[in-house]
Amino acid sequence: HDIGRFEQLKRFNSFEADTMDHATYGVKVLFEEGMIRQFIEEDTWDDVIRTAIAKHSDYELTGITDERTLLHARLIRDADKLDNCRVKLEDAMETLLDLSADEVGKYAISPKVREDAFAGKCICSKDRRTPMDYWVSYVAYFYDLNFQETLDIVAEEQYVKRIIGRVPYTNEQTKKTMEELERQLTEYVRRK
Incomplete structure (x- = not known):
């Protein structure tokens, strides 16, 4: 979900939100450039994964009406915040x-x-x-x-x-x- 952070750091040497929307860029790398197939062969979950990644860094989680997609978006948001705890401490x-x-x-x-x-x-x-x-x-x-x-x-x-x-x-x-x-x-x- 944070694969866009690599390009953000490379281009801007920053994780600031105003330098680049890393979630949108991550979706581009994974789905438009096809990198997702390196992680998962089948495309059954692509819509869920795409939306969950795209929304994981939004200020508020809005606009998702499908319960399965919303569940996965919430999971990624929580996992992202827990990982941020580790980062903030280490x-x-x-x-x-x-x-x-x-x-x-x-x-x-x-x-x-x-x-x-x-x-x-x-x-x-x-x-x-x-x-x-x-x-x-x-x-x-x-x-x-x-x-x-x-x-x-x-x-x-x-x-x-x-x-x-x-x-x-x-x-x-x-x-x-x-x-x-x-x-x-x-x-x-x-x-x-």
């Missing part, structure tokens, strides 16, 4: 945000990003202004998890606490916001 902060963790923790969170996070919404790419906005978006996507099993993994692995805890927040307002957000997200994952 990759260097400089790789993720082009700054050290200490530098990230000095920034404020934009009002719109703060408002959306506390309203239980994911963060729209276009609303991110500061490095902290990006960091908040990496945990706010837990609001978009689809399956109990995924939520159970997030809770068991303590992803909310661990991802939020990677940054030393020296901006006092940011620190307070992140403490509140950690409590809210932990409770959301627990009760959902």
Whole structure:
């Protein structure tokens, strides 16, 4: 599903959404260029796979009316978010945000990003202004998890606490916001 990321990184040295729609490009590589046949010989599932890949990075999962396709789109979205947890915990902060963790923790969170996070919404790419906005978006996507099993993994692995805890927040307002957000997200994952 993320095969388009390779070209995005090669062309733009970035994973930023505004540089390239990696999901659309992935569909092009897999289906228009035929690479999908290297992974699966038959074409029975092509429509489901195509749609699930095309939609996996959308802000909201909309426009899918077929239940089987929707199930697979949700599966890929959840798997993508779980993989992102690993990335957010293992990759260097400089790789993720082009700054050290200490530098990230000095920034404020934009009002719109703060408002959306506390309203239980994911963060729209276009609303991110500061490095902290990006960091908040990496945990706010837990609001978009689809399956109990995924939520159970997030809770068991303590992803909310661990991802939020990677940054030393020296901006006092940011620190307070992140403490509140950690409590809210932990409770959301627990009760959902």
